[in-house]
Amino acid sequence: MEMKAKKIAMIGAGFIGRFYTEALRGYRSKDNVHLIYSYKEESAKSLAEEFSIPHYTTDLEEALNHPEIDVAIIALPNHVHEEAVQKAAEAGVDILCTKPLGRNAKEAKKMLEAVEKAGVFHGYLEDLVYTPKNIKAIKAVQDGAIGKTLWTRSRETHPGPHSDWFWDKERSGGGALIDMGCHCIEIGRNFIGKDVRPVEVMCWAATQVKPIDAEDHAIGLVKYENGAVGQFEVSWNFRGGMDLRDEVMGTEGTIWVNNFLRTGFEMFSAGGKDGYVAEKAESDSGWLFPVGDETIELGYLHMFTEMFTAMDEGRTPTETFYDGYIVNEIMDACYRSAESKKWEPINLEIWRGAEMAEEEKKYTDYDEDYYFIKEEKVPGGKHKIILKHKKSGEVITREKQ
Numbered sequence: 242m243e244m245k246a247k248k249i250a251m252i253g254a255g256f257i258g259r260f261y262t263e264a265l266r267g268y269r270s271k272d273n274v275h276l277i278y279s280y281k282e283e284s285a286k287s288l289a290e291e292f293s294i295p296h297y298t299t300d301l302e303e304a305l306n307h308p309e310i311d312v313a314i315i316a317l318p319n320h321v322h323e324e325a326v327q328k329a330a331e332a333g334v335d336i337l338c339t340k341p342l343g344r345n346a347k348e349a350k351k352m353l354e355a356v357e358k359a360g361v362f363h364g365y366l367e368d369l370v371y372t373p374k375n376i377k378a379i380k381a382v383q384d385g386a387i388g389k390t391l392w393t394r395s396r397e398t399h400p401g402p403h404s405d406w407f408w409d410k411e412r413s414g415g416g417a418l419i420d421m422g423c424h425c426i427e428i429g430r431n432f433i434g435k436d437v438r439p440v441e442v443m444c445w446a447a448t449q450v451k452p453i454d455a456e457d458h459a460i461g462l463v464k465y466e467n468g469a470v471g472q473f474e475v476s477w478n479f480r481g482g483m484d485l486r487d488e489v490m491g492t493e494g495t496i497w498v499n500n501f502l503r504t505g506f507e508m509f510s511a512g513g514k515d516g517y518v519a520e521k522a523e524s525d526s527g528w529l530f531p532v533g534d535e536t537i538e539l540g541y542l543h544m545f546t547e548m549f550t551a552m553d554e555g556r557t558p559t560e561t562f563y564d565g566y567i568v569n570e571i572m573d574a575c576y577r578s579a580e581s582k583k584w585e586p587i588n589l590e591i592w593r594g595a596e597m598a599e600e601e602k603k604y605t606d607y608d609e610d611y612y613f614i615k616e617e618k619v620p621g622g623k624h625k626i627i628l629k630h631k632k633s634g635e636v637i638t639r640e641k642q
Contacts, residue, residue, distance in 0.1 A: 342565025344414025386494030416455030429471030
């Protein structure tokens with residue numbers, strides 16, 4: 242296996258480009274950012290100087306066709322993802338793209354087709370799938386620790402994004418749903434099983450507070466072919482910082498994950514000095530909730546490690562442009578549902594997962610005559626068992642001796 246150090250073109254010098262660069266430069270990584278692109282020369286130059294990066298440019302084609310570049314990381318606003326991916330595919334470099342892949346499924350499909358036609362490596366940078374806690378939780382679910390997944394819930398809320406383009410519906414493709422729903426939906430897919438087809442959605446989305454055309458709050462349900470349901474809540478109106486939480490419930494257990502805000506690190510400060518606390522923190526005084534290392538806690542380090550290891554091993558990474566396309570199709574259905582106020586089908590033009598018949602419900606036998614419903618100890622010390630008769634349907638209680 243060839244372990245060649247990769248030279249990376251960071252296509253974008255804004256908030257996410259800086260986060261990615263910091264993650265890649267940390268921990269003595271052999272894969273280093275070698276060039277910075279931004280349409281603003283000041284931004285490209287500033288980031289290059291801060292991290293001692295040898296090259297910067299305001300010419301996208303120059304960046305993607307630089308003779309020393311192996312990998313392009315697309316860290317640009319949503320409305321220019323498609324152009325950058327198309328040009329990177331034409332240049333023949335491997336491509337990693339930030340979330341969401343496109344503003345809609347049509348754009349995402351074109352990007353997927355472009356990278357597959359060019360035969361280049363492609364990775365979808367869905368960092369919240371790679372948080373240390375979610376990696377462990379997903380592995381536990383895959384190992385059967387909680388039985389069959391029935392329901393997931395993912396929540397990302399904060400006071401709103403940092404750059405003007407997020408608030409522009411044309412450039413972003415939407416509001417809080419397109420910005421953060423993509424995280425929540427893909428986390429749910431990983432818990433339920435990415436081979437399980439998502440079939441329909443119900444979504445509420447509205448503008449409650451912000452003076453914008455897009456939604457600043459959304460709540461949705463994604464139903465899967467095997468009967469599982471993924472629930473999400475996203476908001477740009479939450480006060481108090483950034484709240485990232487995930488839950489998964491199975492037939493044999495439950496997992497709760499708190500990735501950000503209340504992670505066990507709490508600090509009180511009387512103030513008086515300016516200081517960075519954590520992404521989207523609203524105050525630097527009073528009780529604060531710092532984050533030990535955001536590049537780790539938000540999944541960036543593990544995400545890039547997995548992406549570059551997959552390149553070395555010649556395999557497909559956990560998250561690809563195909564996954565980004567599926568997420569975009571689900572979000573498109575969510576927007577249709579928010580408009581129609583009805584369950585809307587998910588119209589997947591490309592599906593490479595399993596095709597399954599409707600599952601026959603399998604109940605737990607108590608004995609030849611009864612199904613088992615529940616067993617518990619109640620106040621007073623009695624031990625009760627609730628059963629259902631297989632033929633008559635009668636539900637009864639028995640006291641366990």
